[in-house]
Amino acid sequence: MNHLEIAKRIARDAGAMIKSRLGTSYVTDEKSSSFDLVTEIDRASELMIRQRIEEQYPEHTFLGEEESFGSGERFVGRLEQASAEPFLWIVDPIDGTSNFVHNMPGFTVSIALACRGELTAGVIYDPCSDEMYWAAKGQGAFVNGKRISVSNVDRLEQTLLGTGFPTDERARAVGVECLGELSGKCRSIRSLGSAALQLAYVASGKLGAYWEYGLNVWDTAAGVILIQEAGGTVTDTAGRPFDLFTKNIVASNGFVHQPMLACMQPTIHA
Numbered sequence: 001m002n003h004l005e006i007a008k009r010i011a012r013d014a015g016a017m018i019k020s021r022l023g024t025s026y027v028t029d030e031k032s033s034s035f036d037l038v039t040e041i042d043r044a045s046e047l048m049i050r051q052r053i054e055e056q057y058p059e060h061t062f063l064g065e066e067e068s069f070g071s072g073e074r075f076v077g078r079l080e081q082a083s084a085e086p087f088l089w090i091v092d093p094i095d096g097t098s099n100f101v102h103n104m105p106g107f108t109v110s111i112a113l114a115c116r117g118e119l120t121a122g123v124i125y126d127p128c129s130d131e132m133y134w135a136a137k138g139q140g141a142f143v144n145g146k147r148i149s150v151s152n153v154d155r156l157e158q159t160l161l162g163t164g165f166p167t168d169e170r171a172r173a174v175g176v177e178c179l180g181e182l183s184g185k186c187r188s189i190r191s192l193g194s195a196a197l198q199l200a201y202v203a204s205g206k207l208g209a210y211w212e213y214g215l216n217v218w219d220t221a222a223g224v225i226l227i228q229e230a231g232g233t234v235t236d237t238a239g240r241p242f243d244l245f246t247k248n249i250v251a252s253n254g255f256v257h258q259p260m261l262a263c264m265q266p267t268i269h270a
């Protein structure tokens with residue numbers, strides 16, 4: 001079985017475990033703030049994914065949100081090292097923990113593989129809709145076996161946008177400024193509570209574009225390769241190409257990318 005098939009199988013099993021605990025009691029902790037939640041299910045999901053990947057590929061490198069590479073400079077240093085590895089698995093064990101905690105659908109498992117810093121495969125599984133999104137470099141993007149592509153809408157006023165409210169307060173404030181800027185210019189704006197799900201929705205043409213400040217590589221990696229393979233464009237908010245260090249993201253069908261960039265705030269272009 002190849003990397004992609006293994007990732008799909010693991011994401012499906014982790015998703016089923018998470019969904020089986022929806023609405024049950026579990027321990028919830030706040031990380032950096034009351035916006036930033038983690039549950040014992042996030043940790044259990046990451047452990048399961050990590051163990052399954054290590055069983056298959058003991059020599060590969062693993063980067064999961066919860067095991068934490070540390071923060072700040074320590075994180076950047078470790079990511080620099082990891083991004084030089086021939087096989088780096090990048091995992092968000094539950095993307096959309098707030099939805100999960102509030103007993104709502106809209107949480108996903110996100111697994112990506114990068115080879116020396118280049119994304120080669122990505123899987124996003126939504127256990128509530130049973131939608132499995134995947135992409136592999138040069139092979140296209142799919143949902144449940146059906147090829148997907150980005151939308152062909154080329155006017156912002158006909159575009160449905162997605163965004164998120166990041167845990168970092170500064171990033172959240174800048175994102176809200178963009179929301180103010182964009183709200184009169186597009187059809188409408190959704191915030192679905194999972195960055196990975198919204199990136200998958202851009203790849204499948206449901207959303208025309210998505211932006212968010214202050215994300216991490218585990219939120220974005222799988223979604224980015226999906227969009228690239230579905231014909232879309234992903235950059236940072238200053239228009240530079242996406243890489244594993246990108247925190248402020250604009251992802252689109254390509255046609256509305258420039259108008260989106262024009263509405264981004266220059267304040268935290270890292």
Ligand code: IPD
Binds near residue numbers: 094193195
């Ligand atoms: C969060 C979700 C949310 C986004 C936040 C992320 P988590 O991830 O993707 O949609 O707005 O910025 O931190 O904490 O649920 O894995």
Ligand code: CA
Binds near residue numbers: 092094096195
């Ligand atoms: Ca996340």
Ligand code: CA
Binds near residue numbers: 092
């Ligand atoms: Ca998470």
